[in-house]
Amino acid sequence: MNNFSYTQAASTKEAATAAQGDKNAAFISGGTSLIDLMKSNIEQHSLLVDLNKLSLLGIENAATGLRIGALERMSDVGENPQVVQNYPVISQALLASASPQLRNMASMGGNLLQRTRCGYFRDTAFPCNKRVPGSGCPAQDGDNRTLAILGGSESCIATHASDLCVALVALDTKLTIENAKGQSRSVLLSDFYKLPGKTPHLENQLQPGDIITAINVPAAAHARKSHYLKVRDRASYAYALVSAAVGLDVQGGTIRSARVALGGVGTVPWRVPAVEKALVGKAPTEENFRAAAALAVRDAAPKEHNKFKVELAQRTIVRALLEVMA
Amino acid sequence: MEPQFSDQPGGFVGKPLVRVEGREKVTGKAKYSAEFALPGLTYGVIATSPIAKGKIQSIDTTAAARELGVIAVLTHQNLPKLAKTPNDAAGKKDTGAPMGFLPLTGDEIFYAAQPVALVVADTLEHATHAATLVKVNYAPQKPIADFHDPKAELFDPEKVQDGKQKGHTKRGEPQAAFASSAIQLTATYTHPVYNHNPMEPGSTTAHWEAPDRLTVYESTQGVTRTQSSLAAMTGMPREQIRVITKYLGGGFGCKGAMWPHTILTVQAAKAVGRPVKLMLTRPQMFTSMGHREDQSQVMKLGASADGKITSLIHTKQSTTSPWDNYAEPNSKIVDLLYASPSFESSYELARANVMTSTFMRAPGEAPGSFAIECSMDDLAARLGVDPIEIRLRNYADHDYGTGQQWSSKSLKQCYARGAELFGWSKRNPKAGATRDGRYLVGMGMASASYPVHNSQGTARARLYADGHAVVQAGATDLGTGTYTVMTQVAADSLGLPIEKVRFELGDTQLPTAPNSGGSVAAGTVSSSVYLACQDVWQKLIKAAVIDKKSPLYRAKPEDVAVEKGRLFLKKDPKKGEPFGELMKRGEITDIEGMAQGKYGSGYEDAAAAKNADATEKDQAGHHSMHSFGAHFCEVRVDMDLGTIRVSKWVSVIGAGRILNAQTARSQIIGGAIFGIGSALMEETIRDPHYSRYTNADLAGYHVPVNADIPNMTVEFVEEHDPYINAMGVKGIGEIAMVGVAAAVANAVFHATGKRLRDLPLTPDKVMMAGLPS
């Protein structure tokens, strides 16, 4: 870890301004991701701007949708009765993440910006294009069991590690982002993340000084009937090998709308519109689920050790859909 | 033979006493090795090599040395020289080092994360930061990652485990017997690198109290062994070196010998003239204190049409370091478990750019039992015979490997009781046929065994006239209950209440005890404690018979007995007195007893064990001495997703006298969980091109969490074994994990009908095996 200075901001504008003035600045919320990265010298920041005094709070459930302040803790959101009832997929994704201690500390905003668990990224002794642009990607023919089969490039196949994002991206979530000028903008989460392409170190659309202030999830029938399924190497406290966030609106035995997204397989939280489209208008049967799920991995480009994800992703979707219907 | 402990009416031995040091631990008062705040203490942090093979061309320490608080930056260029290093064969032997190479003795890099510099600073933070500023220029070369590497060359080591075990063994005509067997099973079993990952990482605090006096607070399973290594390396007499380990946060073998960071800290403390504390980081724990080597075993089992084993042939290939021929001796348990008329084993090693592997809980027995116990399950399935029945058909009524009789063996009782507790009779004989919704349910079992290794140790007991006692042995409590069980043994032996006995351990100034490893500690230390207490009584009896005022005056010492602290005439028990009265009258404030307890063959036949070759010591007695047990496992396998959950567990163990029902149960469930981890999730992954681990932390290396483990049932079969030691204790630290991976894999086979032999059984492997749907 390098030496750094620390400041606590009293307003969003003050925080944004402080961060904008230093190109190596970082915001700190729960610090559960950031401090790890700094301790391992994966990130070096000269200034930490603490957001915890800001009033980016609130879990507001309205008829139009759910608004969650970026500083709300994962545990508070995951256990919120409104979220449990109206957005089960969000609650389940949160409660399947990390450990209770971490969830008590970790913020919703920070969760969206956590970085990949690719082992090469996490150890500065290795080359890694995401960490040191142009240094190479040893994961391509190395330990890639947990890495992405979708959205990768020759430069990087790192998986996006968040569970929450899989649920959010399935539900057409928008982020509210504010900058130093006091301007606020709204960005669809599915547009927020960048595919690695040739620049895997550029992960999202945030500009220096941009702060995520809120997460907005539109209300929908498929949000109420939703489910998160996470497949992992142990029963708890592990990242997903594959996960699926699904939501269905079924009326009179026919699927009116469907939402399906995958975790653990994509370089970004991976929504699969083709699967959703294939489900709409069909009966919610296992057979139809299976046929639709096959479309999720049409473009899969697995590597030596993650071939299993092509099959597992489909099965996870099918199982999640069966469970949401159960 | 020595006297034997017998149960005291109302005694403490065997009772589920809670840990005597429990309160100290949970209130933070217990001082672990890194918690001694010495005046002028400084902090050491190791900088490591990113590459696995190459040469250091230059080191620039200026930036690091300039940092705030930095006291010294030590490299191979300026570290104080040692009297001896393990870098040559003689040095390795003399220093007792587990690895034939000490980092910071030259410019060559042999393995990834090899130490290249040690920074000493006034705070941990300063040292940590400065360590990242040491600039090293390397000339990298292409490393060899493991025995699979196309460039790796397999060779026959002749001896494995550092020369302590024969590589080749042969009994009968196994090849011919196999070739003519009605049933021939050949299977390959593999597992990756495992790391011990004790909760407490390795740590050393080195304090030169004078130029010729060194005290080291060390996280070790054996203070004496560390002292020996330090004496050899520093060239100082052993008595000028004191090693202290009051509490240990687990070891599992990785703290069994002295690894490089310890001597480097000692050298650093010498260099800076202040005490230095060094604690390995969690990632460094994967490359500093050994590991269980990645390996592949081929198990050939020949049997007659009615399932009687005719031949067992075991070969193992594994990765070792550039210097040492280390391989766990897997074949021993293969040879031992069943009545096979013929047996053969051999080992092949390949050198790679890795550090030397080392003993890890049940070294050899754990992976070896995976091979033989899965093969037995295959044999049962092939014949359509119950897995317990196939084991009974091949039950070894004596040790076929050595020809000796067992000192005691309760394996049949373990099978029977385990089956009963588990509900084995409900098992559908057909594999892949039990379902619960989308789960395939399977039941599996496996046998377990672990040797009673030859070992010895000394203890001292000091009884005070006021009725309290201090009992000491330089043993280690790995966190498993040594403090507690020794207090129980001493209390019963001295007839005192628990609160009146203090047991002290973990210091080279105390009488020498063996390393806590190989499951020897409980048996050896408890025996020496018991005998030291007997020595106290013998001395007091002698004092009584010459004391005119004693009712025992002029009695023959051999006619006097002691019970609950009262000395009395055996023939006329009314004649006697409590020890306190005798001592007070004679103005004896305290009296000290001392004794050596022997464990294993040395107890049964001390002379034979003394003269035996190192590799044959365990067999030097007249009996073959082992604990035995059986594990039963139920799994639920998700037929779509391939995830496995253990849903029921039963272990029944026969291991001689059980000193404390509660700590013993904890040992068994701890070991079983260790084994479940190895079966289902643990794996250190080495990149094939860089020969460097890609998951060296506890986020990447999965050990079981609570949610992975069901309620576990543990029982012990009562055993009285008079041949093994004065307490009749066999030890349970390692048998707890032997056979566990096989029990899990056998349950998975029963659930799915698929035999998986490549550990760990992660969901990808299970799913890709093609489960029934």
Ligand SMILES: Cc1cc2nc3c(=O)[nH]c(=O)nc-3n(C[C@H](O)[C@H](O)[C@H](O)COP(=O)(O)OP(=O)(O)OC[C@H]3O[C@@H](n4cnc5c(N)ncnc54)[C@H](O)[C@@H]3O)c2cc1C
């Ligand atoms: C051992 C472990 C296991 C984990 N397991 C899981 C898991 O299974 N599933 C899962 O989804 N996650 C998991 N996580 C990740 C965890 O959820 C994240 O660390 C956490 O959500 C980050 O939140 P934080 O508030 O602590 O972020 P911080 O560490 O404070 O910040 C993370 C990043 O976000 C930036 N940031 C924070 N808030 C804002 C904001 N409002 N606007 C702009 N930028 C901001 C920071 O500058 C930093 O770059 C795990 C983490 C650990 C350490």
Ligand code: SF4
């Ligand atoms: S996959 Fe991405 S993060 Fe991993 S090594 Fe390659 S570039 Fe780095």
